[in-house]
Amino acid sequence: MRQIIALGGGGFSMEPDNPLLDRYILEQSKKTNPKICFVPTASGDSDTYIANFYRFFNEQDCEPSHLSLFKPPAQDLEAFVLEKDIIYVGGGNTKNLLVLWREWGLDAILRKAWEQGVVLAGISAGSLCWFEDGVTDSYGEQLEPIRSLGFLEGSNCPHYDGEMDRRPVYQRLIAAGTIKGGIAADDGTALHYVGQDIHRIVSSRPDAHAYRVLFDGHIQEEKLQAEFLGPK
Secondary structure, three states: OOEEEEEOOOHHHHOOOOOHHHHHHHHOOOOOOOEEEEEOHHHOOOHHHHHHHHHHHOOOOOEEEEOOOOOOOOOOHHHHHHOOOEEEEOOOOHHHHHHHHHHHOHHHHHHHHHHOOOEEEEEOHHHHOOEEEEEEOOOOOOOEEEEOOOOEEEEEEOOOOOOOOHHHHHHHHHHOOOOOOEEEEOOOEEEEEEOOEEEEEEEOOOOOOEEEEEEOOOEEEEEEOOEEOOOO
């Protein structure tokens, strides 16, 4: 079963005291002690980011590790990745992530992992990277379009409610035909795909949701209700 869990924002790096989304990711492997590997490429392998990953996941029922392309953990990256149950991609610069992954062949390895049932997950850049295209701040102060890996059809916009310019820029790019229509996610929202279909939308906050954004003569924004993972 091919699964991708794309977070608009949240998780251990943005909500360190709210474990709901990260625990949801762990549950999807259906393993009692899943092997979860953090890929911090987009942050330039930030030591703080990696430490925060271990700080959270060392307290969970799992086996955490991380994959650095600056200090590779193994000569055979494919074997290293394919023996994991979950790959969790961190946020940062999506452009740099894509360039490095393609140079190392990690994009092809991750597609193989996805097709073999390894759960792919990620936040921000780690969400956007799985789609055909989307909107990114990788190029500087302004938001710009970017072509991504295309595992999932359509475009993606993380931080839809968390950054003031995200919604208007995403809608403008779709209306102009620069990027495809797609799915935007608020901070605290996770899009859980099985194959090409959204299986479930979950959130760590009651007021966090996702939105389907299309252009058909005018912009259409459809709110997609998220299931709050906390106490009802």
